[in-house]
Amino acid sequence: MTTIEAPRSPARPPRSKGVNWEKWGWLYMRASGVLLVVLIFGHLIVNLVLGEGIKAVDFGFVAGKWADPFWRVWDGLMLWLALIHGGNGMRTIVNDYAHNRTINRTLKILILAAVVVLILLGTYTVTFFDPCPSGAPAHLLPDFCSTISK
Amino acid sequence: MPVEAADTLESTRSRPGGTLYRGREGMWSWVLHRITGVAIFFFLLVHILDSVVLGISPQAYNAVIGTYKNPIMGLGETALVAAIAFHALNGIRIILIDFWSKGAKYQRIMFWIVIVVWVVLMLGFAPIHLMNVFSEGSAS
Numbered sequence: 001m002t003t004i005e006a007p008r009s010p011a012r013p014p015r016s017k018g019v020n021w022e023k024w025g026w027l028y029m030r031a032s033g034v035l036l037v038v039l040i041f042g043h044l045i046v047n048l049v050l051g052e053g054i055k056a057v058d059f060g061f062v063a064g065k066w067a068d069p070f071w072r073v074w075d076g077l078m079l080w081l082a083l084i085h086g087g088n089g090m091r092t093i094v095n096d097y098a099h100n101r102t103i104n105r106t107l108k109i110l111i112l113a114a115v116v117v118l119i120l121l122g123t124y125t126v127t128f129f130d131p132c133p134s135g136a137p138a139h140l141l142p143d144f145c146s147t148i149s150k
Numbered sequence: 151m152p153v154e155a156a157d158t159l160e161s162t163r164s165r166p167g168g169t170l171y172r173g174r175e176g177m178w179s180w181v182l183h184r185i186t187g188v189a190i191f192f193f194l195l196v197h198i199l200d201s202v203v204l205g206i207s208p209q210a211y212n213a214v215i216g217t218y219k220n221p222i223m224g225l226g227e228t229a230l231v232a233a234i235a236f237h238a239l240n241g242i243r244i245i246l247i248d249f250w251s252k253g254a255k256y257q258r259i260m261f262w263i264v265i266v267v268w269v270v271l272m273l274g275f276a277p278i279h280l281m282n283v284f285s286e287g288s289a290s
Binding site: 040048062133 | 187201207242249
């Protein structure tokens with residue numbers, strides 16, 4: 001006889017005390033999801049739909065956007081929210097399909113490492129980005145660089 | 151097996167909107183949500199790495215982002231936006247199922263609303279993007 005498992009069986013039984021991390025993860029997916037819909041649709045409209053779309057995207061385009069802190073915060077929020085949302089989603093999938101304990105743990109460590117490394121690299125880039133690096137050819141830089149005395 | 155399956159169906163038949171996750175729209179929306187989610191995650195990894203090149207030099211970044219402008223990548227980007235749009239719309243549907251008192255009852259019709267809105271969004275996006283990608287000359 002085949003018995004059908006209850007859907008969404010947790011990888012581990014729920015903890016009886018302490019913080020219910022699975023509940024907060026569940027809530028995070030929905031809260032970050034709503035914000036990401038706005039952030040990513042805005043990102044796609046500005047970068048791919050308006051003007052010449054992807055053809056216009058280059059160093060000067062991004063430097064022009066990141067001259068305004070508004071877009072740095074926008075992109076930084078997308079970075080954190082999307083990576084943690086995606087990392088947690090991948091963790092859920094690993095828990096659903098990787099039943100071997102070693103493979104399960106290894107995959108989750110790899111996901112965590114990727115998320116942490118990319119959040120650090122991305123946050124560093126968006127925070128300390130210099131739109132007018134010295135020594136770079138002027139035609140590759142946004143127009144306002146020529147008016148700034150370095 | 152048939153007896154067990156019938157029992158399982160019977161126990162869920164009285165729920166509003168029937169069973170959410172076995173067969174039909176409920177299951178397929180879940181399958182698509184997973185597939186699109188995994189695809190978006192792997193693109194996100196690459197996309198953050200290409201953005202980190204902004205901190206290296208303008209020449210290096212322009213070389214990397216230049217690869218996004220060829221027609222094959224343009225088709226890939228269209229598929230990526232299709233995946234993102236589905237994941238976003240179906241994500242809103244999931245939130246409504248979880249938090250709206252009538253969400254579970256209307257989950258099936260909401261799936262078809264997701265599909266219709268997704269088609270409309272893609273009919274708006276795909277021609278613009280593909281014309282940008284396949285048109286001659288580059289703005290940069």
